[in-house]
Amino acid sequence: MGATFSGGVLGRANRRRGEIEAVIDGERRILCLTLSALAELETAFAVDDLTGLAMRFAEGRLKALDLARIIGAGLRGGGNLLSDEDVAAMSIEGGVPAYARVVADLLAATFGGEDDVVSSASGAPEVRRTSEVTAADAPGARGVVANP
Numbered sequence: 598m599g600a601t602f603s604g605g606v607l608g609r610a611n612r613r614r615g616e617i618e619a620v621i622d623g624e625r626r627i628l629c630l631t632l633s634a635l636a637e638l639e640t641a642f643a644v645d646d647l648t649g650l651a652m653r654f655a656e657g658r659l660k661a662l663d664l665a666r667i668i669g670a671g672l673r674g675g676g677n678l679l680s681d682e683d684v685a686a687m688s689i690e691g692g693v694p695a696y697a698r699v700v701a702d703l704l705a706a707t708f709g710g711e712d713d714v715v716s717s718a719s720g721a722p723e724v725r726r727t728s729e730v731t732a733a734d735a736p737g738a739r740g741v742v743a744n745p
Contacts, residue, residue: 609625609627610627610628610629612706614629615629615630615631615706615707616628616629616675616706617629617671617699617702617703617706619689619699619702620689620690621668621672621684621687621688621689621699622687622688622689626672626675626677627675627676627677628668628671628672628674628675628699628703629671629674629675629703629706629707630667630670630671630674630703630704630706630707631674633673633674634670634671634673634674635647635650635670635707637670637673638650638666638667638670641666641670642663642666651708654704654708659697659700661685661693661696662685664696664697664700665681665684665685666681667700667703667704668684668696668699668700668703669681669683669684671699671703672684
């Protein structure tokens with residue numbers, strides 16, 4: 598089945614609460630970037646606030662470790678007790694593009710850029726900055742997408 602997202606087949610996640618659902622390591626899981634998860638990411642990415650975090654994500658340059666950190670924080674925010682190391686060892690059908698899609702969908706659910714997440718012809722998330730992120734935009738920064 599691969600990674601399936603809220604609004605799709607699985608349907609347990611509440612998008613209005615910033616939740617998404619994805620099949621990770623063969624299990625349906627809820628991910629959510631709660632305030633605690635966002636604080637964890639602020640520390641991990643060495644930024645001072647949500648604006649800095651949104652701006653960091655808007656750069657569109659994420660490493661594999663970044664993907665694992667974001668997915669890990671989202672899983673923990675969704676009630677899954679997993680470390681970043683656990684997450685890094687997990688698999689998602691579809692490989693790196695699927696990991697990037699999970700991150701893009703999670704960031705869109707959190708920061709409100711749902712309509713800005715697009716897929717290329719191959720199905721991988723396309724790198725696209727649709728707006729500049731400023732202090733006035735955060736935390737509802739639109740156009741925040743992940744770079745595969």
